[in-house]
Amino acid sequence: MLILPGLIDPHTHLRVPGGEHKEDFATGTKAAVAGGITQILGMPNTNPPLATAEVLQATLATAAQDAYCDVGLFAGASPPVIEQLPSLAPYAVALKIYLNDTFGDLRVDDVPTLAACFATWPRDKIIAMHAEKQSVAVGIGLAAAYGRAVHFCHISRREEIELIAVAKARGLPVTCEVAPHHLFMTTADYERLGPLADMRPVLGTPSDVAALWEHLGETVDCIATDHAPHTLAEKRSATPPPGIAGLQTSLPLMLTAVKNGRLSLPRLLELMHDNPRRIFNLPAQPDTHIEVDDETPYTITNEAMHSKCGWTPFAGWEVVGRVHKVVLRNQTIYENGQFLDKAGQPFS
Ligand code: NCD
Ligand code: ZN
Numbered sequence: 001m002l003i004l005p006g007l008i009d010p011h012t013h014l015r016v017p018g019g020e021h022k023e024d025f026a027t028g029t030k031a032a033v034a035g036g037i038t039q040i041l042g043m044p045n046t047n048p049p050l051a052t053a054e055v056l057q058a059t060l061a062t063a064a065q066d067a068y069c070d071v072g073l074f075a076g077a078s079p080p081v082i083e084q085l086p087s088l089a090p091y092a093v094a095l096k097i098y099l100n101d102t103f104g105d106l107r108v109d110d111v112p113t114l115a116a117c118f119a120t121w122p123r124d125k126i127i128a129m130h131a132e133k134q135s136v137a138v139g140i141g142l143a144a145a146y147g148r149a150v151h152f153c154h155i156s157r158r159e160e161i162e163l164i165a166v167a168k169a170r171g172l173p174v175t176c177e178v179a180p181h182h183l184f185m186t187t188a189d190y191e192r193l194g195p196l197a198d199m200r201p202v203l204g205t206p207s208d209v210a211a212l213w214e215h216l217g218e219t220v221d222c223i224a225t226d227h228a229p230h231t232l233a234e235k236r237s238a239t240p241p242p243g244i245a246g247l248q249t250s251l252p253l254m255l256t257a258v259k260n261g262r263l264s265l266p267r268l269l270e271l272m273h274d275n276p277r278r279i280f281n282l283p284a285q286p287d288t289h290i291e292v293d294d295e296t297p298y299t300i301t302n303e304a305m306h307s308k309c310g311w312t313p314f315a316g317w318e319v320v321g322r323v324h325k326v327v328l329r330n331q332t333i334y335e336n337g338q339f340l341d342k343a344g345q346p347f348s
Contacts, residue, residue: 021308026066045076045105063344068342103243156182232311245305
């Protein structure tokens with residue numbers, strides 16, 4: 001049995017408020033804990049979005065009641081209320097700016113709004129971006145112009161990771177995360193899964209996937225799940241929303257890669273614990289660890305998923321990395337498939 005620190009997911013969609021039929025704090029954080037994750041950062045593209053102090057405060061209060069692991073939130077940059085941005089900072093760990101189309105209404109595509117974000121968001125809290133293709137160059141330019149750190153979410157393409165490597169070599173303050181689905185699936189999986197494999201960013205070509213693995217040892221800073229649950233009915237509708245669940249499958253997929261010699265265990269811990277904690281300046285979790293079986297193979301099933309959406313695109317995959325026990329601040333909160341205590345604390 002492997003003993004590891006509680007892992008961190010810096011990119012989770014928990015759907016509170018407004019999307020509780022897809023996920024809520026209880027089901028989302030159960031999925032996290034069953035996947036060895038004890039600290040998560042929730043995304044702001046909710047309904048209404050986490051773009052005012054009132055909505056952020058109310059959402060933190062819900063998390064305090066319902067969460068099985070610790071939860072911090074992103075504030076969302078929303079052009080109509082951008083002048084309120086500094087007032088959100090006390091309730092958020094970081095700011096999220098969406099430069100490309102995705103699920104929800106948060107979208108920034110004008111320079112005055114970007115300038116307002118970089119000029120007024122407090123410097124002790126990082127700015128994260130959904131930026132694809134040439135938008136990555138926009139983010140790097142803003143990091144350089146304002147001399148402040150930018151974190152790129154779910155980088156998925158060769159051209160993007162190579163540009164970030166160039167920016168890092170220049171000493172620019174940029175970091176990035178990669179999602180397991182972009183490491184383990186390609187465009188070919190659309191044929192098998194149809195809309196169930198649709199997400200933003202979309203799945204990459206084999207060359208994109210190869211580039212992410214080539215850069216996993218250095219340029220990539222974090223593994224982030226981009227856990228984005230939608231119901232099967234929604235995914236099979238005429239207008240399927242993009243996104244897939246990922247909290248419970250991230251560690252098993254990555255530990256299977258360790259077993260297959262594709263990355264080292266110390267590197268996995270940098271990507272899933274040390275770097276997210278440092279980049280987002282997250283609170284330490286003392287007396288916290290997980291116990292994981294990294295030897296016995298098992299098959300991922302939809303039935304075993306704790307996410308309210310009840311399905312995973314990885315159903316049928318054989319992996320190692322079943323989590324047996326999770327201890328948070330000296331309290332056993334999960335053991336042999338049973339949830340014992342709701343010990344989650346919100347933080348900002
Ligand atoms: C996310 C969602 O459903 O909220 N969907 C996705 O495909 N990743 C939105 C996002 O992270 O951009
Ligand atoms: Zn996301």
